[in-house]
Amino acid sequence: MITIKEVAELAQVSQATVSRTLNGHSSVKEANKQKVYAAMEELGYQPNTFAQALASNRSCSIGMLVGTLDGPFYGPMMHEVEKVVRSENYHLIITSGHEEYDEEHESIRFLRSKKVDGLVLTVDTLSDSELLEISRQNEATVLINRYIPEMADRCVWLDNEKGGFLATEYLIKKGHTQIGCISGQLSKVDSRDRLQGYRNALSHYGVDYNPNAVVEGRFDHQCNHDAIRRLLDRDIPLTAIFCMNDNIAMTAYTLCLERGLRVGEDISIIGFDNVPFGQHMTPGLTTVDFPIQKMATAAAKKVMAIVKGKSSASQPIEPIEPTIISRGSVKNLA
Structure with missing residues (x-):
């Protein structure tokens, strides 16, 4: 079995640098990252994700709660979030609250039990105070299509x-x-x-x-x-x-x-x-x-930036402006 030590020796970096690269640490220089990736590919090294999670206290996963798992609204939303998360070498765990209070609560408990590193939530029944408590327990909590002033830096919403x-x-x-x-x-x-x-x-x-x-x-x-x-x-x-x-x-x-x-x-x-x-x-x-795809992408990038320490809770996110798409279903009586 190939070890981190062998990857470090081939890449001519320290074992700590290899470990930080695998954990997505922002302090690793890009040149060293490329050396580590090249060495991993040459050696055929497969990281032990379970061991990584234990060592870094991260699961390398993001939890997502949606209203339902089908339809023309939530489908594109889930697709865009998953695309961003996978590009960061994380996995997305999705569950549905079915727009019911008890099910939304249970879904969030389930995601927490999986030790997800961040949450992307579209919720209908939970109160602002309940969502604020969730965000206090996990700062990497981002809301889609919901605005709470105290979470203005983590709300991606349409007016x-x-x-x-x-x-x-x-x-x-x-x-x-x-x-x-x-x-x-x-x-x-x-x-x-x-x-x-x-x-x-x-x-x-x-x-x-x-x-x-x-x-x-x-x-x-x-x-x-x-x-x-x-x-x-x-x-x-x-x-x-x-x-x-x-x-x-x-x-x-x-x-x-x-x-x-x-x-x-x-x-x-x-x-x-x-x-x-x-x-x-x-x-x-x-x-x-x-623009649900745009909103989903923004939410996913925000949660990943918080998880990876590249974003601080500070600047409010401006609401996305709605626009009219004019077609033939409205007659001009003026």
């Missing part, structure tokens, strides 16, 4: 309130004043923020807010048929609907067409997220861009 404002403003500027809204679950911060943005835009442009024009749906596919039917059955002369994500918008397309309403002509629809299928709908779905 959802502004996104709701922009979506509603877009419809108003196209001449729409009778604007319905299908929200996500109002237990979720995203939904409440987007709803506040919707109301802010109506107020800003002098359009009366009608609570009967708002129906609670879900960000997944459950129950949205009923929510949209209820909205369409109400005695409101709607010309447009703001759907708080593209899943909801896709269901709205189906139900409007069932009622003989042509999307982009008889009824206008705007979504939120800009998932790939939106551009292939007929007409193409106008939506608010939610």
